[in-house]
Amino acid sequence: MTESQDLKTTPLTALHQRLGAKMVPFAGYLMPVQYPLGVLGEHRHTRAKAGLFDVSHMGQLRIDGADAATRFETLVPGDIAGLGEGRTRYTQFTNADGGILDDLMVTNAGDHLFVVVNAACKEADTALLRATFGDSLTELTDRALLALQGPAAAPALATLAPAAAEMTFMTFRTMDVDGIPCFVTRSGYTGEDGYEISVPADRAEALAEKLLAHPDVEPIGLGARDSLRLEAGLCLYGHDIDTTTSPVEAALTWSIGKRRREQGGFPGAARIQGELANGTSRRRVGLKPEGRAPAREGTEITDLDGRPIGRVTSGGFGPTVDGPVAMGYVETAFAAEDTEVRLVVRGKPLPARVAKLPFVAPGYKR
Amino acid sequence: MTVKYTEDHEWIRVDGAIGTVGITDHAQEQLGDVVFVELPEVGSTVAKGDASGVVESVKAASEIYAPVSGEIVEVNEALVDAPQTVNSAPTGAGWFYKIQLSDPGELDGLMDEDAYKAHAGD
Numbered sequence: 001m002t003e004s005q006d007l008k009t010t011p012l013t014a015l016h017q018r019l020g021a022k023m024v025p026f027a028g029y030l031m032p033v034q035y036p037l038g039v040l041g042e043h044r045h046t047r048a049k050a051g052l053f054d055v056s057h058m059g060q061l062r063i064d065g066a067d068a069a070t071r072f073e074t075l076v077p078g079d080i081a082g083l084g085e086g087r088t089r090y091t092q093f094t095n096a097d098g099g100i101l102d103d104l105m106v107t108n109a110g111d112h113l114f115v116v117v118n119a120a121c122k123e124a125d126t127a128l129l130r131a132t133f134g135d136s137l138t139e140l141t142d143r144a145l146l147a148l149q150g151p152a153a154a155p156a157l158a159t160l161a162p163a164a165a166e167m168t169f170m171t172f173r174t175m176d177v178d179g180i181p182c183f184v185t186r187s188g189y190t191g192e193d194g195y196e197i198s199v200p201a202d203r204a205e206a207l208a209e210k211l212l213a214h215p216d217v218e219p220i221g222l223g224a225r226d227s228l229r230l231e232a233g234l235c236l237y238g239h240d241i242d243t244t245t246s247p248v249e250a251a252l253t254w255s256i257g258k259r260r261r262e263q264g265g266f267p268g269a270a271r272i273q274g275e276l277a278n279g280t281s282r283r284r285v286g287l288k289p290e291g292r293a294p295a296r297e298g299t300e301i302t303d304l305d306g307r308p309i310g311r312v313t314s315g316g317f318g319p320t321v322d323g324p325v326a327m328g329y330v331e332t333a334f335a336a337e338d339t340e341v342r343l344v345v346r347g348k349p350l351p352a353r354v355a356k357l358p359f360v361a362p363g364y365k366r
Numbered sequence: 367m368t369v370k371y372t373e374d375h376e377w378i379r380v381d382g383a384i385g386t387v388g389i390t391d392h393a394q395e396q397l398g399d400v401v402f403v404e405l406p407e408v409g410s411t412v413a414k415g416d417a418s419g420v421v422e423s424v425k426a427a428s429e430i431y432a433p434v435s436g437e438i439v440e441v442n443e444a445l446v447d448a449p450q451t452v453n454s455a456p457t458g459a460g461w462f463y464k465i466q467l468s469d470p471g472e473l474d475g476l477m478d479e480d481a482y483k484a485h486a487g488d
Contacts, residue, residue, distance in 0.1 A: 039424040040399040040450075223398070223424055292402055292446065294422055317401035317424055324402070346404075346420070 010056035011144040011204040019219055026222060027119035029057040034221040042224035043319040046190060047360070050150035051220035052211050059122035060140040060198055063113040063133050071132060072106065072113060077247060077266045079257025083108045088172050088185045090255050092247055093128060098268025098275075099243040100250065101128070103235060105196075107172045107185060114172070114183060116145070116196070118237050144204035149194030149228075151363055152216035157184075157195055160210060164195060169364040178210050189225065191232025192363045230325055231318045233286060233357025239297060240284060240313045240327055248275040249329065251284045251357075282310065283335040286355035287326040287343065293350060294324040295343040301330055302342045302349060309334050312343065320360050330354065370433065370473050371482035377457060378433040378465075380473060387433060388461040389421065389452065392486040397423040400452040405441040406463055412438065414472050419462055421452060430462060434472045440464040 007030040016023065021032035032054065034042060045051055063072065069080045078091030085108050093101040102121035107114040117125040129137050148157055158165040160178040167173060167186040174183055183198040199207050211217050226236070235241045241250050246268065248256075253276065260266065261276055289295055299312035315326030326343070334341060337356050342349035368380045375393035378385040394400065404420040412418045412432040419430040441463045445451060452460040467473075477485060 033425075034398065038399050040401075227424060293404065294402055294427075296427070317422075 008057070010054055011201040012054040012056060012208055015205050015208055016054065016219070021219070021221060024222075027057055029119060031057060032219070032221040033223045035219050037218060039221070039223035039227065040319045042218065042220040043227045045218045046150045046220055046224060046228055047192060047320050048150070049216040049218070050148060050152035050156050050194075050214070051190075051224070052208060052217050053147040053149065053220050053225055054144070054208070055147050055196070056144040056201075056204070057119035058145055059115075059117040059119065059125060060143050060145060061115045061117070061126065061129060062138040062140055063115065063129070063136055064111070064138070065133070065136040068113045068133070068136065069108070073260070073265060075128065075132060075266065076106070077256040077260050077269070077272065078106070079260055080106060080113075082257065082259070085110050086172050088170050088187055092241070092252065092255070093125065094247070094266055094268040094272070095243055096267050097243070098246040098271030100237070100241045100245055100247065101125070101243060103237050103241060105185070105187065109172060109174075109183070114198075120238060140198070142201050143198050144201050146197045146199060146204070146208060146211070147188050147190075147194065148197065148211060148217070149188045149190040149192045150216075151193060153192070153194040154365070156211065156214045156217050157197075159214065167195075169193075169366050178207060180207055182207075186365065189232075189234055190228040191234070191358055191360055192228075193365050227316060227319060230314050230316060230327065231320055231358060231360045232362065233327065233359065235284075236314055245284075245329075246272055246275055246280070248272055249280045249282055249284065280332060282329045283332050284313070284327060284329055285335050286357040286359060287312065287315070287328055287341070287352050288355040288359075289324040289326065289343055290351040290353065292323060293345050295326050295345050295350065295352065299326070299328075300344040301328055302344060303334065304340060304342065306342070306349060309341065318359055325355075325359050326352075327357070368473065369479060370476035371479070371485075372431065372433045372476060373485065374431050375486065376430060376433050378473075378476070380467070380470075383467050383470070384439065385434060385436070385465050385467055386461050387418075387430070387463055387465060389430065389456055390482070390486065391456050394453045394456040394460070397421065397428065399424050400449045403445040403449045403452065403462070405443075405445065406438045408438055408441055410438050412436065412465070421462075422449075432465070433476060434465065434467050434469065436465040436468045438463050439466050
């Protein structure tokens, strides 16, 4: 695939091409979907050893000001005021209807908040934050973002940053990685132990090459990133969550702070509090087809009599599960684990069961 | 034995009245890792160009189009449990099905190896 003038590049684009990546457009960027190892190989390698992902297309922002956390709470249902220094948290920007505008990670970096948002929503999220924070908001456009994920990620990163080994899951530190000043969280999007490393753009290629020089580390593309997060039961914005889905319907209630549930103070709180009290009509669940055919996004879900009860929002093949896996929304009455349903693939109703998420046991270092 | 090719990157190897059908190395390389294969029913009849099975990669499902008309006489059951064979041996063990040709004249409309190589090189 040749570069299009309309697609943006990251600081690692040249490296991806040198490594033989198949490049595709994603959220306005030219990104590696796979390298010669292939999607299945990259997925398995990440769960067995360590994978390095370029996620520089995502938005990185900084918010200063003493009231940054309390003001941030006016945009999200998460507990941000109570987020301790050096801790990172998953939450969502909600809209007035209680739907989700984007999901994101927010970090208490001591004297500021550090925020990472999805590439596809970067412009809208930045506008929202700019309207709320004005000049206290800085877009960190001169930084790249790398994810190092897998059981071998910690030993590999420790060779370049010994302090990284001391971090626990969902914490943040600034540290030199191979002498380069970086922001590091112990978090990720694969269900494995690992780190996300924010690095100055002009040092990113050198850092990536240093990490790739480690015998356990392989470059991983967006294809495997998707199969890894699907097996981990993690939402992909625009697919599993969107402006019509509330965090309660999306089974993300765990991310709503206890105090926030009672007090509200975020967009759509009325709907969300109502759902917390009275339940929802639908719920995001895992789905395990009983055969070998994948059921992909958009697949109709029916009950055993063929009545439509929902839709698949993410689906494909899980290399670690060694079979098809999916997530979707079903009427709440069908949301219990092991409930039998049908997935209509190429016109045929295939048997499947509601499955607990994640499909693969997590490797987090708590 | 004749081997012919379609524009959709299927090959058919004809021995007498029976053709063995699969996808080319170019096709498997473009698809990426194959994770699922749906084979046609033995005994079913297909017309040239009909959908006759599905090959799914990690990302998407692709139809297999019948290169010729005829009756499906055998399918490669091994692909059900080992779909990756399509990637590792697309022109050998990764064959999809055998078809009894109802109109061998249809082969004249397919590409030979040189024409296909030029086509795939596009």
